Amino acid sequence: MQKFIRIIIILTIQFTFNSCNDDISTGEYYLIGDSITQLWDIKSYFPSLIIHNYGVSGYKLNDLNKINSKILKNKNIIAVIGTNDIGHLNEDSIQNYTNKYVKYFKSIEAKKIYLFSILPNSYNSNSKSNNILIKKINKSIQNVIINETDNIYYIDVYPLFIKDGLADKNLFIDGLHPNDMGYQIMSQLLKKAMK
Numbered sequence: 001m002q003k004f005i006r007i008i009i010i011l012t013i014q015f016t017f018n019s020c021n022d023d024i025s026t027g028e029y030y031l032i033g034d035s036i037t038q039l040w041d042i043k044s045y046f047p048s049l050i051i052h053n054y055g056v057s058g059y060k061l062n063d064l065n066k067i068n069s070k071i072l073k074n075k076n077i078i079a080v081i082g083t084n085d086i087g088h089l090n091e092d093s094i095q096n097y098t099n100k101y102v103k104y105f106k107s108i109e110a111k112k113i114y115l116f117s118i119l120p121n122s123y124n125s126n127s128k129s130n131n132i133l134i135k136k137i138n139k140s141i142q143n144v145i146i147n148e149t150d151n152i153y154y155i156d157v158y159p160l161f162i163k164d165g166l167a168d169k170n171l172f173i174d175g176l177h178p179n180d181m182g183y184q185i186m187s188q189l190l191k192k193a194m195k
Helices: 002-019 061-066 083-088 091-107 127-148 180-194
Strands: 028-033 050-055 076-080 112-116 152-155
Touching (some): 061 091, 091 127
Parallel strands (some): 028 050, 112 152
């Protein structure tokens, strides 16, 4: 039954993306993050937008400081970051990491930030326990963002990308990076948040 519901949700998102009119006709956006960001062919989903992709494979939260904050100030930002930090975190570090995460996004003084939750993964033997940690970190970040910010739009994709404690193999090419269907879901949820 759960599998059926997940399929319906995914098909609904795909249908909605393919059938709705693109109300987002103009604008300039800065995409920042890790390899998930770098590999996202976001221009194919939003052809009329000007997109600057600053995604870099291997980037962790602290690496975002390498991007000149003057470039991002008063701009529209799309961010996917955190996957590469998970191996260095544990239950005791969730609050500290959340504070650093939110502090960074507040500090760039962007016009709007569309912030994706950290995606689950299935690339090593610790993936199930890592995904439990990712879920807790996502919840912690989401709670702070909802209560402390008004220009950050949190897009929680984690529940759609996990199945039986691991990354849904139907949405990933390698247990870490989304495939076309995965990016299509992310693009549709981004489009919804932008409206």
